[in-house]
Amino acid sequence: MPPRLAVLASVLGAGALLLAGCANPSTGSATDDPTKPVTLKFWHGWSEKNEVKAIDASIARFEKLHPNIKVKTTGNVTDATLNQALRAGGDDAPDVASSFTTNNVGQYCSSGMWADLDPFMKKTGLDKHKVFPKTLLDYTSYDGDQCALPLLADAYGMYYNKDAFKEAGISRPPRTMSELKRDAVKLTKRAKSGGYERVGFMPNFRLYQNSPDRLFAQWGPTYFDKDGKARLAKGSAAKDFFATTRDLVKSQGGYGPLEKFRTSFGDEMSSQNAFLTGKLAMHMDGEWRGLFMKGAKFKWGTAPLPVPDDQPETYGRGYLTGTVIGIGHSSKHQNAAWELVKFLTADTDQVVSFANAIHNVPSTKAALTSPKLDPDPTFRAFLDIAQNRYSTALPASINGGQYVVSLQDFSYGVEEGKEPDLNKGLRELDKEIDADNLQAQN
Template sequence: MRLTRIAVGTALASTLALTGTACGGGSSSTGASNSSPKTLTYWASNQGASLDIDKQVLTPELKKFEQQTGIKVNLEVVPWSDLLNRILAATASGQGPDVLNIGNTWSASLQATGALLPFDSATFAKIGGADRFMPATIASAGAAGQSPAAVPLYSMAYGLYYDKKLFQAAGIANPPTTWDELVADGKKLTTGSQYGLAIEGGNVSENVHNVFTLGQQHGTGFFDAAGKPQFDSPAAVAAVKQYVDFIAADKIAAPGDAEYAANQSVTDFATGKAAMLMWQAAGANLKSHGMNPDDFGVVPVPVPPGATGAMATSSMVAGINLAVFKNTKNLDGALNFVKFMTSTDESTLLNKAYGSIPPVKDAQSDPAFGTPELKTIAGVLANSAAPLPQVANESQFETLVGTAVKNLLAAAAAGQPITDDTVKAELTKAQQQMPAS
């Protein structure tokens, strides 16, 4: 599933030590030439179940682009475990592709290298305009006040999945809309080997995605307006403690969930070991585990009663962006390729193939995106999702805070008391490890 690959990629972001300011581009170290106006090199992220499946999805579309423009695209599908390091090497050496995929949470960090082409109004005009895209997806493409460093390609958001049969058996008529309701329902649904909620506590990126959402609801974005870390503020402590308490105090998630890092929480939900799950577009994954789509429902993740504005955030903006190296020797071809890949037809086709939400608004009218699950996820993306902090050190934030939450969940699973002071100490340690801006 794409989410796991996205999560792995963002977890690797601790290696992002923005040491090089040289722009990428030039000739590819893989041997493909970027210097011809009739060729492009494209690094695609691994979105499907395997690299070969991605090649099967993308190759016919690249052939279609070649037929329309005469430009041959040399494709390389890069595993998430390698992608960030490959991009960093390209920015430092000047040896890289013309066009590439990046995890959208990396946008500001990679923007700070100066290697990516800024999408100002004139550049956006060459690919059909910025207003074709959902605003939330553009907001996750670079730092505020700067031209985006990429454009959205595939989009996702979190929803709360619930098992209809388990809810009915527990006498719960409707899914929760507030956290108090979720905890109360979770306790009713926790019995024997069954738990109310499944979480992925060993997954650093899952942790930070969820506590970021809770942080927004508590009134913090983990950075102040100047981009200074505020990891151990009272609001941040409250957000992290609320998440850790699913194991520590509420006991609605299994202690073993603290070690989950590879979709085990999805498996537990699909097999009836947990009644609720907070996840990104999980339907295809659940189906692969034998869960019938009629057996689960999806609603937005709870928010505080009466919450408005940022405090009504129910998800981070998740997804994949498409970027161009600034010094590509085939800029016109690269922008034509971006225009092609983000056209309504291609956005529809590719997001269908990967089970994601098209960031191109016109593509969302296709019936394939009209399932109850995807309509809910699209609604969250449009109305209550916020991008992770678009600061140069965002990648380190994900790794350090996500690891702090992982440590706290492990302590809770071991029966250690989790207090405000416990949480603050772990978050203070994370903040002290942040590099200077």
């Protein structure tokens, strides 16, 4: 699933609901008999026709295995709507819920609105450490509370125009940031008007999926110390990251011209996407982009994003995120709900079938190595990224993605040249993040 364009707004909206008085959510029951007839309510965010068809097929497979359990699905549900219903509780609230917003897991768990899944796993013999990759477990838990499980994942890598590479005499995708700069310059084509026909690699943070945290993952950053304090100003990762993006921008003509070119691009999910139309020679995106490349008029490939020059051993890494699923704390059918969650997340054939259907990365160790997975090599590059031991996900926070929003706002200022003293700016950013976290705790 492509992360929705309104994810950050959803983060803040859901956060406001969570922090506005849901410390004591309605309590459901985990004493129900999952072999008895029951109807479960499952809310999810998928809305595209092919995605809805895939989730409906998944539910049909589950109901065939569990004929006593019927599932009523509701799609296209935002986090704000979901959390409002869970806060209110009652018979209208969902028994099972999924979300595209991994940044909100810290709130789901700490608020108590999503039930702790560890007792259900223990009761049914599911060893989460054997089933799920560690990084995916990390972004579905908070402070020791496993209130969610991964339901497919997304991995970020590089799409590149093979024809443009051949034309520029480049034999393979760049593996280090210095190679990325070199190749980006070679691949950039200026127009006679002074603008651009094509940009090698545009790092501008307002471009499509270019939220700064995604490219920043290539540095393996540590956002918080062991005491939960922001530490972006410490160490060299953030400074090197911004120095690299500034250098990429400068070497290809500067922020103003690049930003002007960016505003001419078509919609991300349309046939006028800038990479699809040849306006970008290299582009950061997720595994789902391959589904939108069928009309490309050039040969294209995929590869991991480059890594810092002083970390060549980490090449192959990438940013990971994905869909999460959990049980509403107010559900009176939590054991039956667990049967659905367990099937959707841990049944290998189901996970593989669902992943193939919507072109997402499988979220279990067994499914990632299944011979039944889509054999397309452009897709398998993302499977390798998902399994790379250096790949990272954002850490959970009590106020969800607020620190990501703060980083994004700061990054806009950096690329626009409004942060002349980067060290000072990063220290102020850390203070802002710490103050927001403290406010959420009180």
